[in-house]
Amino acid sequence: MALEEKREKRPPVTPMMIEEEAALRNGSRGLPPGPWAEAAGPRPRTTERHIAVHKRLVLGFAVSILALLAVTMIAVLLSVRFEECGAAADGPPRAGGNGSLSGVARQPHGAGQPPGRPEEDARGGEAAEEEEEEEEEEEWQRRRELPPWARPRLPRHLRPLHYNLMLTAFMENFTFSGEVNVQLEVRNASRYIVLHAHRMHIEAVRVAEDKLAGGVRVARTFFYPQTQVFVVVLNRSLEVQRSYNLKIIYNALIENELLGFFRSSYVLHGERRFLGVTQFSPTHARKAFPCFDEPIYKATFKISIRHQATYLSLSNMPVETSVFEEDGWVTDHFSQTPLMSTYYLAWAVCNFTYRETVTKSGVVVRLYARPDAIRRGSGDYALNITRRLIEFYEDYFKVPYSLPKLDLLAVPKHPYAAMENWGLSVFVEQRILLDPSISSILYLLDVTMVIVHELCHQWFGDLVTPVWWEDVWLKEGFAHYFEFIGTDYLYPGWNMEKQRFLTDVLHEVMLLDGLASSHPVSQEVQQASDIDRVFDWIAYKKGAALIRMLASFMGHSVFQMGLQDYLTIHKYGNAARNDLWNTLSKALKRVGKSVNIQEVMDQWTLQMGYPVITILGNETTDNIIDISQERFVYDSDTKPKDPARGDNSYLWQIPLTIAVGNTSHISSEAIIWVSNKSEHHRIPALEEASWLLGNINQTGYFRVNYDIRNWKLLINQLTRNHEVISVSNRAGLIDDAFNLARAGYLPQNIPLEIMRYLSEEKDFLPWHAASRALYPLDKLLDRTENYNIFNEYILRQVASMYLKLGWPTNNLNKSLVQSSYQHEELRREVIMLACSFGNKHCHQQAATLISDWISSNRNRIPLNVRDIVYCTGVSLMDEDVWEFIWMKFHSTTAVSEKKILLEALTCSDDRNLLNRLLNLSLNSEVVLDQDAIDVIIHVARNPHGRDLAWKFFRDKWKILNARYGEALFMNSKLVSGVTEFLNTEGELRELKNFIKSYEGGAAVSFSRAVETVEANVRWQRLYKEELFQWLRKSLTQ
């Protein structure tokens, strides 16, 4: 799965008043991106709750039956009535009139009722059943065991081998009915069949021994909502090593939300069209059919979908046959899948059209999207790179793509950027459709990387699947790492893995993982409600950073060989992290190296956080340096999350690369494994004026600090001839220095002194690193009295490069993008900084471009800086510009353009407009549900709107939590986005009070928010004045 990336649009900074610009108002700020979520709306009462309620009613009646034997028959009739009422009130979905099962769906049977028994028998048996249930519970209690249905994981006594799943989708009333036949293998004898099923209405259950005709009698069935399972209790035990068939007939809703089998819609020629699509990862297949919904239960699947002939249906495999009926219905029978887990099974019912291509090895690739997008060719870019990427992965992994086809499906709404379903990957439109005539490089990059990510999963995740969710970081870390490797294959000049990986992955996740409230990348989880929690940036980005560190200390070719072995050994199966470590250790051994990879990697994956290495030149002994490690934390006052284990007990085995340099030369790097708190090492050729540089090219997941003398030597080197130090290390020094200072490991002036060399820096990456590192600092200062001193300092650093580079004059064609990516991105970065901090020329340029657009109604603003120009225009100019952008937001149909127009609206410094926008953001007719979160977060980044967004968030928390709560990633993004820049004592108090009043939901995000705000407040208290003093002095020099 791809989460929403934070990469691109980073952040404009804050505005400052410039007197001459009274007519123009303030500077602009950030235009970062965001995720999509979809409204879940108020949750309907779930089926099992409904069932529990009506079962209680039935049981109540059964008691009366015993008390009043004489009126047994009447009571029975009444209880039937009650069931009917219950079902009609808010009950399970009704299949429409067209379906073959519709008659069955109207049966008043509750889930607790096995099929095939005479009604009287069932009623009369309720009391007996209750007794039986109590006895069973007591029996489990005596054995001091949880009953099999109450355990967080499915009991291991059964294994599904094959599923036959037949579905009928009623798109006119958004319901579906299904019949699933599961072939079961028995490993331990048991009377219970426990499998996942959630929010569905079960009509009938039958169990039969495979080879024999006779059924196994079902004693009773029930849902157990706490663990989202459905339990079939049999009259006798299933026997070991026999195979049985479980048949379940059920129906459910195609819900208007984001998970399970859900619906969404779009408008074509003025008419609303609907589609149904699935999102099963991680635990939502159980909402679409009863199944063993854990990744370890791999089985084969044969799916059939019956739908009206005006729609088409898709699934993981190609259609084998289609059977048309006279009444306008059709059943598509799909080929059988290979062994796979439930979470990447998928289907869709839609009336999309497609374009297709074929890879060298014969895999048919199709892109399905709404017909107007296909006609415009918006899917062609994705289709083209997908074909090339399949060829790339087949060659890199030396394992062919496993299925005959791969469909990419572009849907209007989705909880994630995309999902890697095997053979049918689903993407939200903004992450796959691309109009070359109006897309920036960043947009192209986003689309590219999401596709590279999902394709990697066809091998890492789908072909070889993690045993359990604690290792989800493995599949996600790999896919995220390969986003950069795969993009380098498509665009060799971009150097993504060596460059942008640092700013977008490494620097980004170190911000999060430097909090005491972080968590290890490998997290133990059991409950379904916890499983969504593991899909976070720590899993994705730290996972990727650790894999990159591993690849670099192993050597890339050995690493690649190891991966090939791993995929070959485990294909169509499951593997845990130790399986990977073992395979990689063996690959290393084959080239004569011996590293215990498991031992090393366990420290990085099972411990949270990361180390800061401090390298001190030893002045008394020549050529000896002291190297020490400690856990890096932003706020050393925070109590460790695990009080039993102080920060002192954290230790890592660190592959530290180190080089020595002097004014014109740098030595080749040496690798030192640091595994103790502190060590001495001999460094050859360490002369008086030479400096030390650690973590060459930032391949390691840690920070490096030095004594002040060494920092000064490095600064001196950067100023005199920065090219002696590599581009990645220049970016690394900037990021380390800013963050070490923010956490108090380093004086505040060091990062600002490093920045001074940037006027000579012609590479994009160090500018990008500086711009990203300045962002949080800017947010700490943007509402302070002396903000203009800081602002002035930054403007001075940017001015000369801004003049040198100028503005882009025309739009880029594709070949130009390829060759001048670095240059265009650098120019964009510098323009963003200049406009954000109030460079006068930059403001005028933006205002001129906007005015030209308004007066000519032709948008001639260069694509790559449109977001900056829109945002600057909105923040500087009057309300008419806001209204103009608002109008354009409504009228444009291009998804990329719509998004940046919406984000520009948050840049206003007019609080009335910001409030209006916040209130509109929750209206699904105006702002797509998935974009509302971004609106709120962007208003919070604007210093004029921070308190408004914070108040809005608190006022609307109940609504927001109901909307996004289940898609936990979106919720935690919202919480951190709204709170991360709060930095006063008052705001900290408000935050704590708010959390007190809403205990429960989103607890992890809130504890992270509190720690972040505490660190912000602490920084203000301890370091703000020190920073301003240095800035004052520096500006007068």
Ligand SMILES: [Zn+2]
């Ligand atoms: Zn993924």
